[in-house]
Amino acid sequence: MTFNEDDRQRARAIIDAYPVARSAVMPLLHLAQDRDGWVTPEAMREIAEMLALTPAEVLGVCAFYTMYKREPVGNLVVSVCTNVTCLVRGGPELYDRLQHHYADDGDVFVEEVECLAACDGAPCLQVNYEYHLDMTPETAVEIVDAYRSGQRRARGVSGGASAPVASGGGA
């Protein structure tokens, strides 16, 4: 089972925060991904059950958004921006280096992403949604290695804090 009793309680609180249960599908997908490292078919089935949807409907939402990973990606998602400000400040070179460096490392998933809204620190990247600015290929590898060795503590694969964070802040 993907969700333990604690997660289920959290899930119910999230669902209750919304006037319509279906709105909880995105926060529940984040919750599942932070727990398992990716969104498993079992998690999608459980979420569907909680929201009275079909698993196909949950998959449809899951597949629409780039942050949800539908296969294992390791513990670290490294998102490198190559959009138009990073483009002229070394973003593509950063991406190439990281992609080659971690090509055979099952624990590190390097992806090219669109603008991360940190253009005053271009080129920039995120490691599990934590920002690192003004990168060079060398400093980027150092930082990713620091997460890999546990010197730096990473967020969840969906960007949650060490434990999955509940959405529905007002509830």
Added chain:
Amino acid sequence: MPVRRIVTRRLHERPDDSWTIDAALATGAYDALRKALSGMNPDDVRTEVEAAGLRGRGGAGFPTANKWGFLPEGRFPRYLVVNADEGEPSTFKDRMLLERDPHALVEGIGIAAYAIGCNLAFVYIRGEFALGYERVVQAVADARARGFLGRGIQGSGFDLEIVVHRGAGAYICGEETALLSSLEGEHGMPRIRPPFPAVEGLYAKPTIVNNVETLATVPAIITMGGAEYGAIGVERSRGTRLFSVSGHVNRPGNYELELGSTFRELVESDECGGGVPGAGAVKFFIPGGASSQWLLGEHLDVVLDMDAVTQQYGVMLGSGAVMVYDETTCPVRVAWRLAKFFSHESCGKCTPCREGTGWIMRVLHRVEVGQGRKDDLDLLLDVGDNISPGLNAPFSQTTICPLGPSAVSAVVSLDKYFRSEVEDHVREGRCPYA
């Protein structure tokens, strides 16, 4: 001095802890909410915002008080949804506000919700903004604990709850109807208007969607008074705006300027962008986010006036992002990367955008890598014309939302200013800058 700190005041007064409830309260947070709840009726609040001349800071620039006024009378519940899904390339002002002054947003939500008669508000935050999400969740919890949210706020009869919702990576959800679909747990795809969200929005209820900066400005307007805020600015562009300056400048960053200042002050002045590094000069700049057409270095004296830039130059202030490129920059490469962005982010609902953005990307790519054909620029304009007939600004569109037409802006700009550079690529069979 063009720099004027209204919406960024707290960030400068408390640089190390501006996001905390203590720092916020020490710098006047929630005074405006108390003022509104204790001495003003909801219509008074709307009147002040109208007097301030506040227009939406997300991109479209629609007058905020007018938008609020579109709610049908007597229909409840009605919702306020904050568009915190900042994804327009090179725009990073809302992320700064979310991370560093979440209480200005929470207070702005409180005042706006009171003005429109809403008791449940949503903040839709871009999924990648993990820290911003945490800060807003914390701010909501702290505000609630101090009685600025919840039931009977500050002894008034007004109740308000806020739900903070994380997106998951989709630029299209910054478009307000797509955002509402996403918030409902559906694919984030735009809807045909009418009905407009004010009449039939979230869960088919009357809904107001406002941008982060727009709402974060509202407390200052209530504190200063609409007339005083509205005294700043030029023509129908009142007050200040946050501009995100990036690219080939010495001091990339967010700068709050009085509207009516110039691009030159923003890009070159020492207190803002600080000019192009080295001995470089501005070759071209994108003045209002990736969706805008471009301007050249010779246009730096153009005034920051939301209407005049469109009427006179066919560009927009849009999301407030100003991307600066020096003479070493290949405009075809920038246009290709923008096209790649729009192609990736097209949601696929409308054929002209789904197919057209891919065509623009592929043709620009072959030009950039030296495999372009003689009439490729005309082909690009033809594809663009299918998405945005007439290629005008403000644009017409064959699509539900503005994403497709936005992808055409770079093509039109290449044709307008860099036709010879495109031809150089084709003739030489390579990128002259590579």
